[in-house]
Amino acid sequence: MTAHRIGIIGLGKIAQDQHLPVIGANPNFELLAVSSQRGLSHRDARHTFQDYRELLKLPELEAVSICTPPQVRYAIAREALLAGKSVLLEKPPAATLSELEDLRRLAARTGRVVFTTWHAQYNKAVKEARKALAGWSVRRLLVTWKEDVRHWHPGQQWIWQAGGFGVFDPGVNALSIVTRIMPEPVFIKTADLSFPSNRDAPIAAALTFAMNHGEGDLQAVFDWRQTGPQSWDIEVETEAGLILKLSQGGSCLEIGGRLVVKEEPAEYEGIYRRFDALLNARQSEIDDAPFRLVADAFMIGRRVQVEPFED
Amino acid sequence: MTAHRIGIIGLGKIAQDQHLPVIGANPNFELLAVSSQRGLSHRDARHTFQDYRELLKLPELEAVSICTPPQVRYAIAREALLAGKSVLLEKPPAATLSELEDLRRLAARTGRVVFTTWHAQYNKAVKEARKALAGWSVRRLLVTWKEDVRHWHPGQQWIWQAGGFGVFDPGVNALSIVTRIMPEPVFIKTADLSFPSNRDAPIAAALTFAMNHGEGDLQAVFDWRQTGPQSWDIEVETEAGLILKLSQGGSCLEIGGRLVVKEEPAEYEGIYRRFDALLNARQSEIDDAPFRLVADAFMIGRRVQVEPFED
Numbered sequence: 024m025t026a027h028r029i030g031i032i033g034l035g036k037i038a039q040d041q042h043l044p045v046i047g048a049n050p051n052f053e054l055l056a057v058s059s060q061r062g063l064s065h066r067d068a069r070h071t072f073q074d075y076r077e078l079l080k081l082p083e084l085e086a087v088s089i090c091t092p093p094q095v096r097y098a099i100a101r102e103a104l105l106a107g108k109s110v111l112l113e114k115p116p117a118a119t120l121s122e123l124e125d126l127r128r129l130a131a132r133t134g135r136v137v138f139t140t141w142h143a144q145y146n147k148a149v150k151e152a153r154k155a156l157a158g159w160s161v162r163r164l165l166v167t168w169k170e171d172v173r174h175w176h177p178g179q180q181w182i183w184q185a186g187g188f189g190v191f192d193p194g195v196n197a198l199s200i201v202t203r204i205m206p207e208p209v210f211i212k213t214a215d216l217s218f219p220s221n222r223d224a225p226i227a228a229a230l231t232f233a234m235n236h237g238e239g240d241l242q243a244v245f246d247w248r249q250t251g252p253q254s255w256d257i258e259v260e261t262e263a264g265l266i267l268k269l270s271q272g273g274s275c276l277e278i279g280g281r282l283v284v285k286e287e288p289a290e291y292e293g294i295y296r297r298f299d300a301l302l303n304a305r306q307s308e309i310d311d312a313p314f315r316l317v318a319d320a321f322m323i324g325r326r327v328q329v330e331p332f333e334d
Numbered sequence: 335m336t337a338h339r340i341g342i343i344g345l346g347k348i349a350q351d352q353h354l355p356v357i358g359a360n361p362n363f364e365l366l367a368v369s370s371q372r373g374l375s376h377r378d379a380r381h382t383f384q385d386y387r388e389l390l391k392l393p394e395l396e397a398v399s400i401c402t403p404p405q406v407r408y409a410i411a412r413e414a415l416l417a418g419k420s421v422l423l424e425k426p427p428a429a430t431l432s433e434l435e436d437l438r439r440l441a442a443r444t445g446r447v448v449f450t451t452w453h454a455q456y457n458k459a460v461k462e463a464r465k466a467l468a469g470w471s472v473r474r475l476l477v478t479w480k481e482d483v484r485h486w487h488p489g490q491q492w493i494w495q496a497g498g499f500g501v502f503d504p505g506v507n508a509l510s511i512v513t514r515i516m517p518e519p520v521f522i523k524t525a526d527l528s529f530p531s532n533r534d535a536p537i538a539a540a541l542t543f544a545m546n547h548g549e550g551d552l553q554a555v556f557d558w559r560q561t562g563p564q565s566w567d568i569e570v571e572t573e574a575g576l577i578l579k580l581s582q583g584g585s586c587l588e589i590g591g592r593l594v595v596k597e598e599p600a601e602y603e604g605i606y607r608r609f610d611a612l613l614n615a616r617q618s619e620i621d622d623a624p625f626r627l628v629a630d631a632f633m634i635g636r637r638v639q640v641e642p643f644e645d
Contacts, residue, residue: 097521101546119630120431121521121623185524186634210408210432213496223636235412312432318629319430323497325534326637 026053027302028083030108031068032075032099033091034059037113041142041291042088043067049292051299055084075099079106086136086302089113092181093188097122100137104129109136111298115195115314116140118186123311130307137307138298141199145293148276148284152204152267155278156259159206160236163260166243168197170253172226173334182224183332189224191317194245199313200257200273201243209234209241211316214324219332226332230320337364338613339394341419342379343386343410344402345370348424352453352602353399354378360603362610366395386410390417397447397613400424403492404499408433411448415440420447422609426506426625427451429497434622441618448618449609452510456604459587459595463515463578466589467570470517471547474571477554479508481564483537484645493535494643500535502628505556510624511568511584512554520545520552522627525635530643537643541631 029052031038038057046052047067056070057063058078064071072078078087079102086109089096097117100110104126116139117123123139130137143149170193172182181187188195201209209232217227226248232241255272268277276284301308340363342349349368357363358378367381368374369389375382383389389398390413397420400407408428411421415437427450428434434450441448454460481504483493492498499506512520520543528538537559543552566583579588587595612619 119522119634120626121519121630124623124626125519125521185636188633208432208436210436211430218637312435315431315435315629318626318633319432321633321635322499322629323430324632325496326529 026051027299028053028055028085030054030056030058030078030081030084030087032058032078032087032089034061034063034065035090035092038088038090042090045291045295046088049295049299052295056081076102079103079108084108086111086298094118094181094186097126100126101129104133104135104137107133107135109138109302111138111140111294114139114141114199115188115317116309116311117314120311120314120318123309123314127307127309130309134305136301136305137309138301139309139311140294141196141203141310141313142290142294143196143200143273144203145290145297146273146288147286148269149200149203149273151276151284152259152269155265155267156204156206156261159261159263159265161205161207161234161241161259162239162262163258164201164205164209164232164239164241164243165258166197166201167254167256168194168243169246169249170255171250172247178334183222185223187224188317189222190226190228190245190247191320193247194228194243195313195317196272197243197245197255197257198316200269202310202312202316204257204259204269207234207236209316211319211323214320215327216320216324217327217329219330220328221331221333226329228320228324337362338610339364339366339396341365341367341369341389341392341395341398343369343389343398343400345372345374345376346401346403349399349401353401356602356606357399360606360610363606367392387413390414390419395419397422397609405429405492405497408437411437412440415444415446415448418444418446420449420613422449422451422605425450425452425510426499426628427620427622428625431622431625431629434620434625438618438620441620445616447612447616448620449612450620450622451605452507452514452621452624453601453605454507454511454584455514456601456608457584457599458597459580460511460514460584462587462595463570463580466576466578467515467517467572470572470574470576472516472518472545472552472570473550473573474569475512475516475520475543475550475552475554476569477508477512478565478567479505479554480557480560481566482561483558489645494533496534498535499628500533501537501539501556501558502631504558505539505554506624506628507583508554508556508566508568509627511580513621513623513627515568515570515580518545518547520627522630522634525631526638527631527635528638528640530641531639532642532644537640539631539635
């Protein structure tokens, strides 16, 4: 089988740090083109465009990875599908759930592949946690996702705007692990959303979840005000008393006190292996569960005003 | 074909005003049982329960209409489906989108019918508006949904709690008309949500929508502070200049200045005709588009604090 000829739309940090090197190292992909509004290019790309519409006109192009900010992803994905190209979407896959639903319709209509990626799911520790929990009932879940926004998003204003998701930008990574490993669906029961008085997006959130079986104690705490050590931990306890600890963003797993997985993250390598398989099978994979939990949290959440945030 | 034996769970205002008389007048349904936590009963019902779980045990029961507050609808619907009963859901169909998605899975798994009702869609004027707009492009949409919350929801505290939806409780009726009549999908572009400083739900909302074709001027204004005349109007203008006006909550339709439909609402008669057909065909109808727009509005909306509201 020949390599998939792919283009990257949007050459920001995530494209430079992950998509470009991972595509470069995967023999099943050939980087045909890149497009960058700011006029960036890359030595591996045969073609470079400023306008993604020009990129989409390449007849030999099979698929595009859309690495722009989420606000414009839907419009680009739609044009790509209508141009007959398959689409890989960075997280979150769109600005709203309705946009994502329309991409599902378009995938069916055009017969092209739509792939929503949630990079945190592509850790070996997450895969093993999912296996270990299958068939069990959970009685306790504690998600602790605390990081320093000044370090990770210095001066980025869009994350604080309405629709920028605020602390749910990292928080949805945790939710994408939760929806992947939990042996049954979880639902948002309550959400306390802390909005700085000078911002339109939450800086912290405390969630409680419900399940259908049992009266579990299921919680998540997201906080962007963490200085010092950062926490990306998920602890799960089954009815049988087994305790699983995922730490370091899903790259380490302890089960019953024993270290089972500790690996350097290779999330994007896993993403492109999966995309290769989906393209070969002409099959879409549209996972909207993590995004739906975010929308539910905003819809039923209680807003609390906290001190102004200046970066 | 024998009549569908049906039960009503929750005997609040909407059950008493609409479901009971409409079922009573439809020969294709037989009211087998009602359940009411407060111990209400109805002369037409052969059985009366305080606990809906007892109602669900009736072997001859085919379906239930769930008319409780939205917070508990999902849990009841789930138990009903697992007990082999079909389910009609009042609006909104669940407390969160994730709950509704789980009901979709359960409908498929149990082979029973799930029917999400949006009563405003069952007006002849809405049906005619949909027909008139089919195939056209829209260049202007103005939804004006303004009513007096003190009149329509006197002393109801749950509508002001987080998860009570606030002004989106009536607003989703307008959105359910919009998703029904518009010839292409609309997406929330911006949302300004006005929260009284002493409440956890919005008292007013201003929405703008986007479409894929053209640069339309698409807006909705919801307000619960309207005294005097109440407004439930939707105006649509096509690219060709044709103007449609739906008024009085979708019961009147003017096209190009000419009155086309003016009818007393018979929404619930239409709902039960549809449920009869779905039960006979063993086919679910799960329309989540209006609810999804509400979640999107909360997720990307900007919160504005307004004066306290006392009722």
